[in-house]
Amino acid sequence: MSSRFVETIAVQQTDIDVQGHVNNVAFLRLVQDIAVKHWLHVASAELKSAYTWVVRKHEIEYLSPGLPGDELELTTWVGEPSAATWERFTEIKRASDSRLLVKARTLWVLLDAGTGRPRRVDQRFLDSFTASPS
Numbered sequence: 001m002s003s004r005f006v007e008t009i010a011v012q013q014t015d016i017d018v019q020g021h022v023n024n025v026a027f028l029r030l031v032q033d034i035a036v037k038h039w040l041h042v043a044s045a046e047l048k049s050a051y052t053w054v055v056r057k058h059e060i061e062y063l064s065p066g067l068p069g070d071e072l073e074l075t076t077w078v079g080e081p082s083a084a085t086w087e088r089f090t091e092i093k094r095a096s097d098s099r100l101l102v103k104a105r106t107l108w109v110l111l112d113a114g115t116g117r118p119r120r121v122d123q124r125f126l127d128s129f130t131a132s133p134s
Contacts (some may be wrong), residue, residue: 003130004077005038008095011070022066022101028058031090031104034074042128050113056085057107064094064101071095078129084110084118086125 015026032055039053066072073095080089083106092102112119 003042004075005034005041006073006075007032007034007037008071008073010125011066011072013068016068017065019065021069022070024060024062024099026063027092027102028060028075029067030072030092031058031060031076031102031106034076035088035106035108036074042131044124044128047128051119052111052113054111055106055107056109059105061103062101063103064099065095066092072101073098079105081121081125084120086110086121086129 009030011022017023017026018064035053040048047130061098073092073093075093076088076090079089081087089109090104090106091100091103092104093100110121110125111117112121
């Protein structure tokens with residue numbers, strides 16, 4: 001089972017839309033940002049320099065609004081890899097009451113950083129994401 005990566009952030013005024021809540025695009029940015037932070041946290045320097053990731057597909061379910069002043073708890077983890085793709089899950093909760101605001105599933109594609117060509121997700125990546133946190 002993949003280890004989970006958690007970060008708490010404050011809603012920024014620039015995240016708020018004309019309806020007075022966190023804009024859907026801001027939530028999408030948070031889903032992507034936490035995934036990148038997780039990768040940078042677990043990957044070795046060798047993997048970071050040799051490989052990169054791009055998104056193939058996002059599936060996002062907006063369950064409840066985020067509001068000005070909210071602290072948000074972002075949690076992400078990887079699911080099952082398949083060839084050069086790897087699914088990743090993200091949940092965004094309001095920290096004050098643990099209310100689930102957003103659920104996302106993203107399909108990422110592993111690329112060779114030098115050639116831009118897809119590469120198979122192999123055991124090195126599995127080991128990075130399933131290692132116990134230090």
